[in-house]
Amino acid sequence: MAPSVGLSEPWRFVQVISKDTRSSIQTEFERANREALAGYSGEQAELYARLKLAGLDHAPAHLAVFVESGTSKGSGLGRRTMPEMAEYSVVAAITTLWLAARAHGVGMGWVSILDPARVGAILAVDDGWRLVAYLCLGFPEEESQIPELERAGWEKRTPGKDRLFQR
Ligand SMILES: Cc1cc2nc3c(=O)[nH]c(=O)nc-3n(C[C@H](O)[C@H](O)[C@H](O)COP(=O)(O)O)c2cc1C
Numbered sequence: 001m002a003p004s005v006g007l008s009e010p011w012r013f014v015q016v017i018s019k020d021t022r023s024s025i026q027t028e029f030e031r032a033n034r035e036a037l038a039g040y041s042g043e044q045a046e047l048y049a050r051l052k053l054a055g056l057d058h059a060p061a062h063l064a065v066f067v068e069s070g071t072s073k074g075s076g077l078g079r080r081t082m083p084e085m086a087e088y089s090v091v092a093a094i095t096t097l098w099l100a101a102r103a104h105g106v107g108m109g110w111v112s113i114l115d116p117a118r119v120g121a122i123l124a125v126d127d128g129w130r131l132v133a134y135l136c137l138g139f140p141e142e143e144s145q146i147p148e149l150e151r152a153g154w155e156k157r158t159p160g161k162d163r164l165f166q167r
Pocket residue numbers: 052053054108109110111112113146147148149
């Protein structure tokens with residue numbers, strides 16, 4: 001039901017239910033996360049290594065979300081000057097799902113520490129599909145108004161007023 005450019009509905013949702021497939025995704029996450037860790041040094045590397053960056057091992061629901069940007073649906077409406085609108089439409093659908101999930105008390109985590117081509121191969125999807133998000137859904141162990149990365153000392157939220165500009 002999410003909005004999309006030209007009503008192209010370019011999102012493709014794959015419910016990952018097989019235990020073996022989930023385990024392959026977990027292995028790919030661990031590989032990509034080791035590579036990411038190698039890009040940091042000193043105290044930042046120590047902090048990075050302590051962060052919980054995915055809930056793949058215990059989330060009850062896994063959804064891989066792809067974009068089929070070559071879809072003919074919508075006949076290109078709204079994508080001539082900004083072809084990236086297909087990807088943005090998929091992100092809009094994910095955000096809509098995220099808000100709906102939270103309204104029902106369900107938590108969602110977006111895992112991006114994955115190689116999109118490897119995930120596409122693990123899930124054996126069409127060549128024209130590209131991974132936008134790998135989502136973990138479940139009931140949160142705790143609720144907080146402060147983002148986890150802020151609580152962990154990685155980054156702080158910027159006040160909204162500092163990101164609003166007027167011309
Ligand atoms: C585009 C995008 C990519 C993200 N990728 C990751 C990720 O790879 N690992 C992670 O732990 N969180 C990632 N996040 C953040 C979490 O999914 C999200 O912040 C968390 O579920 C909400 O908890 P918080 O309020 O504590 O931040 C990502 C968020 C977005 C919007």
